[in-house]
Amino acid sequence: MNKILQKQVLAPTLKQIIVEAPLIAKKAKAGQFVILRIHEKGERIPLTIADYDRDNGTITMIFQEVGSSTKRLGLLEIGDEILDLVGPLGQPTEHPAGAKRIVCVGGGVGVAPVYPEAKELHESGVEIISIVGARNEELLFYLDNMKAVSKELHVTTDDGSKGRKGFVTDVLKELIESDKGIDAVIAIGPMPMMKAVSDLTKNYGLKTIVSLNSLMVDGTGMCGGCRVTIGNETKFACIDGPAFDAHEVDFIEQMRRLRMYQIEEKVEDCRCGEGME
Amino acid sequence: MAGTKKNPMPCQPGEERVKNFLEVALGYDEDVAINEAKRCIQCKNPKCVSGCPVGIEIPKFIEKIAEGDFQGAIDTLKEKNSLPAICGRVCPQEEQCEKVCIVGIKNEPVGIGRLERFAADWERKNRKEQSKISNTEGKKVAIVGSGPAGLTCAGELAKMGYQVTIFEAFHQAGGVLMYGIPEFRLPKEIVQEEINALLNLGVELKTNVVIGQTITIKELMEEEGYEAVFVGSGAGLPYFLNIPGENLNGVYSANEFLTRVNLMRAYLHPQWDTPVKVGKKVAVVGAGNVAMDAARTAKRLGAEDVYIVYRRSEDEMPARIEEIHHAKEEGIDFRLLTNPMEVLGNSEGWVTGLKCLKMELGEPDSSGRRRPVPIENSEFELDVDVVIIAIGQGPNPLIPRSTPELQTSKWGNITADESTGNTSMEGVFAGGDVVTGAATVIKAMGAGKNAAVAMDQYIKNK
């Protein structure tokens, strides 16, 4: 069960694994995630289903090694099994009805969850313009995959080591202003990036969807730890999301909530602001 | 000779136990158990039996204990109750069997729960290795959820010869028994042993399957060949107060707090990976069993001051008397007639206090209960850094959402016949908290048992 069939190092702290999970592969849709646990004393951590293969019964996950669980996951090799793996969790992303042209923005590891969205939309005949951003060239991945499902692919890096120097929002702003008939935006990445995208598109009244990476325990609506304020209502990211209308999300609150265990986890390098500051 | 009072339950002293997670109540030894059993007058018309939701033959098992026939006692118990070690510990006996015990009219009632626990523990110590039965012949039935309702239903159906599969969302079976009720009240080892005994009857357990997400009820029946399905998915969805500041860092639902500690062993962090923020001063809002468990857990994790904040008075507190008593002994500070208004926080988003309003009891309402009414200008701030909300849970929406055929109440509970568990969807039965709302372990077990009988009939008449 849950055997790792393939493993690939995408960048020094960024890994991709393909795992045998027929039941999950059969059901998975873009926007959904799994929760996994690696050892008996392990934490339950959520990861997006970056891709799935229904025929072979496998799912793909891409993760950044930020703390003890993701680092330990990175140590597993082909043939190893993941102790617990449950999913698909969350609601599939509801794509804006009637949209013909959608911009997909992926920041950092956020490219992993944005790819299945772009792929599904592309397959249903929507024209995709993609913007992929990272701190530097080394952290870029999935460019070929994104290209295959996009009409245009734009790349940005903070240091200019690949593509354009700057932020994804720089490109997005130009695209919007060049009047290409964009109907909606899907943006997934670090919170500050999603907030910046949301602030930008709000000015243009452009429908924007983001996917929130709240802290989770069960992923089934049982603990309420993943709560987010949407509009004026509290929602649970794991069962009501993780995708939400960006213009309704209280990003400041979400950014604070992600810092909840910073002391307990003794983290040296918080990646919350990655790619933006 | 038999006295007017129950033989007291030996307990770890209060100041000792707040430093550990070991069980608080230690259980009767053989002599005390026999002595307590002799307090039962063996009524011809035993009221106690009707007070027990699963109808245990109480005088019979007590008589066996009095005779020193402990095996006979446990056999009698197990005819009606497959999880006696658990019920003997957590049943609200004072509301059920013991409430109507004849001896209780003049004196303290017979300690039925304590005796049940004694017999069950005796058997656990003397139990022989059971070999696992495997059953690949019978018709297939599916159970959703491995709380007391699902476990009991599974056990009954397995005994009838069905091939039973339990699907559980979590990585571990047991439901609230595992993730909710703390170790110091119900040791997880005991729960696990009872689950193992059920699995030995040939029940198959599939963890990490969320019905409604991984696979739907309809698919179980139409594609996987299950003849009938029992839904015992519990009442897991935590309610919040909907007051300002509730999403600040440091505000937990009791479910989250207790799950982190019980299931994920956050009290052993960092040996176990899951963290929990305990805080120095903790307010627990609510006064049911769940609130007591959360408060007593926080105290054990090192919180200096732990408050129970409750807007009604002592009389209305829904928790078991024993739990309230234990909480007081452990130094929990009860702030009754106190209504939380707002969680206060600092600029970083952390809890710094709980703004409350004092209440007083007003005129009785139509139900005869005196309603709490706010005292004007009585606002004050409780200095706390963690707030735990324990005001109740509703049914989880995943199954109703994915199964439109299932009729639900306006609160989202699955509508089911009380005596059979029959729902609006053919072949689907339901029971336990998902039907009744948050109730008790023994009621959930009763529902699981009734449903098993009805499912057997349904399949035979198909």
Ligand SMILES: Cc1cc2nc3c(=O)[nH]c(=O)nc-3n(C[C@H](O)[C@H](O)[C@H](O)COP(=O)(O)OP(=O)(O)OC[C@H]3O[C@@H](n4cnc5c(N)ncnc54)[C@H](O)[C@@H]3O)c2cc1C
């Ligand atoms: C629905 C969902 C989908 C996700 N998909 C992916 C994915 O595809 N790939 C991926 O790499 N990560 C993803 N994440 C984030 C991932 O779950 C966390 O990085 C992981 O739980 C960290 O665990 P850890 O033990 O390695 O780190 P920890 O030791 O727990 O934490 C290390 C640092 O990461 C921060 N952190 C912890 N949890 C999160 C979180 N949920 N989001 C952001 N920062 C966090 C901590 O505050 C801390 O600063 C997703 C999260 C959610 C909720």
Ligand SMILES: Cc1cc2nc3c(=O)[nH]c(=O)nc-3n(C[C@H](O)[C@H](O)[C@H](O)COP(=O)(O)OP(=O)(O)OC[C@H]3O[C@@H](n4cnc5c(N)ncnc54)[C@H](O)[C@@H]3O)c2cc1C
């Ligand atoms: C902290 C606390 C203390 C309590 N103390 C007491 C006490 O002292 N005495 C007492 O009698 N009662 C007590 N109760 C109440 C009692 O525990 C419950 O009434 C009882 O557990 C209900 O049993 P159940 O089988 O209906 O549901 P649960 O025990 O809630 O079990 C439901 C199971 O179903 C699983 N599940 C849910 N949805 C799905 C799905 N879609 N797919 C697969 N699996 C799913 C859940 O993960 C869970 O394991 C307490 C409750 C709590 C929370």
Ligand code: SF4
């Ligand atoms: S199961 Fe509960 S109600 Fe029934 S006899 Fe035992 S303690 Fe009493």
Ligand code: SF4
């Ligand atoms: S009612 Fe009390 S005294 Fe009578 S049989 Fe039951 S336990 Fe014994």
Ligand code: FES
């Ligand atoms: S993770 Fe527990 S409710 Fe969402």
